[in-house]
Amino acid sequence: MSKRKRTSTSANDSEDDEREGSNSSSSSESGDEEADDVKNVETRDGEEPDVGDVTTPVDTKESEPRYEVRAIWTAKDPTLCAFDEYPDPTSRKTLAKGTRRFRYLGPSSQLSWRERTDMAQEVARSICLSNWPIKAAEIFVQAPKMRKGEWYLDIATTTQKAYEQLAHAEPSFRSHAFELVSSCAPFPSHHILMRIDGIDVRNGLLAIVNSIKEEVHGCVRIIAYWARFRHRPDDDAPASDDFTGTVYVLGAGNDDKIETEKLPGFLDFKDLQWPKRVGVWYDGRPAECSACNWSVSRHLVRDCEAQCCHSKRRRISSPACPEVVEE
Numbered sequence: 238m239s240k241r242k243r244t245s246t247s248a249n250d251s252e253d254d255e256r257e258g259s260n261s262s263s264s265s266e267s268g269d270e271e272a273d274d275v276k277n278v279e280t281r282d283g284e285e286p287d288v289g290d291v292t293t294p295v296d297t298k299e300s301e302p303r304y305e306v307r308a309i310w311t312a313k314d315p316t317l318c319a320f321d322e323y324p325d326p327t328s329r330k331t332l333a334k335g336t337r338r339f340r341y342l343g344p345s346s347q348l349s350w351r352e353r354t355d356m357a358q359e360v361a362r363s364i365c366l367s368n369w370p371i372k373a374a375e376i377f378v379q380a381p382k383m384r385k386g387e388w389y390l391d392i393a394t395t396t397q398k399a400y401e402q403l404a405h406a407e408p409s410f411r412s413h414a415f416e417l418v419s420s421c422a423p424f425p426s427h428h429i430l431m432r433i434d435g436i437d438v439r440n441g442l443l444a445i446v447n448s449i450k451e452e453v454h455g456c457v458r459i460i461a462y463w464a465r466f467r468h469r470p471d472d473d474a475p476a477s478d479d480f481t482g483t484v485y486v487l488g489a490g491n492d493d494k495i496e497t498e499k500l501p502g503f504l505d506f507k508d509l510q511w512p513k514r515v516g517v518w519y520d521g522r523p524a525e526c527s528a529c530n531w532s533v534s535r536h537l538v539r540d541c542e543a544q545c546c547h548s549k550r551r552r553i554s555s556p557a558c559p560e561v562v563e564e
């Protein structure tokens with residue numbers, strides 16, 4: 238089974254958990270206990286976690302309009318970017334690092350190759366002539382592409398400063414403006430965003446976060462936790478039972494590098510009241526075994542018992558496999 242199918246299964250599990258969670262009694266933890274739990278989350282250089290960030294709203298990801306993601310805890314780290322500027326590890330439609338995507342607000346008519354080139358050149362000029370100091374050598378305006386009847390333009394940057402300034406620039410083409418729709422920050426190469434889906438929501442979010450902290454301790458230094466909630470209209474106050482069972486963890490490797498082989502492929506939440514084995518998704522995650530049947534708990538190919546490779550009905554092609562059997 239492919240990674241995407243696994244993800245889909247996890248999402249379904251999450252929905253099931255949501256329904257189960259809605260029938261369960263509310264958490265027995267008091268507010269004070271929860272605050273103490275949050276303070277147990279790993280800190281950077283001894284700093285206290287910014288508990289005030291618990292309710293910080295974060296923009297909804299384009300691909301998941303029914304949900305919103307909120308910060309649970311963030312370190313006071315100057316390299317921390319907004320959540321929606323990190324690429325979701327389960328999405329195939331992510332931008333390159335240091336790139337911002339703009340939507341053209343002018344006519345959506347077809348453009349010739351020459352006109353598309355003109356658009357890229359005029360946008361580059363308009364940015365460099367704007368009040369925001371960006372040099373021509375710091376940006377690369379790619380040719381616009383049509384998506385669902387609208388023109389989009391990706392602009393890559395070569396410096397952190399240019400990336401930040403570009404958020405304020407006002408590119409234009411034929412007197413029509415552009416709207417910034419998505420970005421991927423030039424975050425440090427030793428930072429990694431992990432996504433955990435399908436967590437049993439009956440455990441309570443703070444217990445879940447502290448369990449994650451225990452399980453990834455020693456693998457990465459945690460910089461931030463975000464959780465996904467059902468989106469509510471503006472006039473409805475957020476509620477804890479809106480949590481959907483998805484948590485994002487931003488971690489940093491030691492010595493300015495990330496060793497993905499040390500990261501877990503799964504978390505079990507064995508210390509919680511409702512344990513469950515769920516996948517952890519991140520860029521560079523080792524392949525998950527798709528040969529073993531569902532009677533075996535999910536595992537990575539590198540951890541696979543040899544019997545799945547010896548089945549005449551299935552095949553698995555991986556350097557970790559001791560014997561590749563063709564169908």
Ligand SMILES: [Zn+2]
Nearest residue numbers: 526529541545
């Ligand atoms: Zn296996």
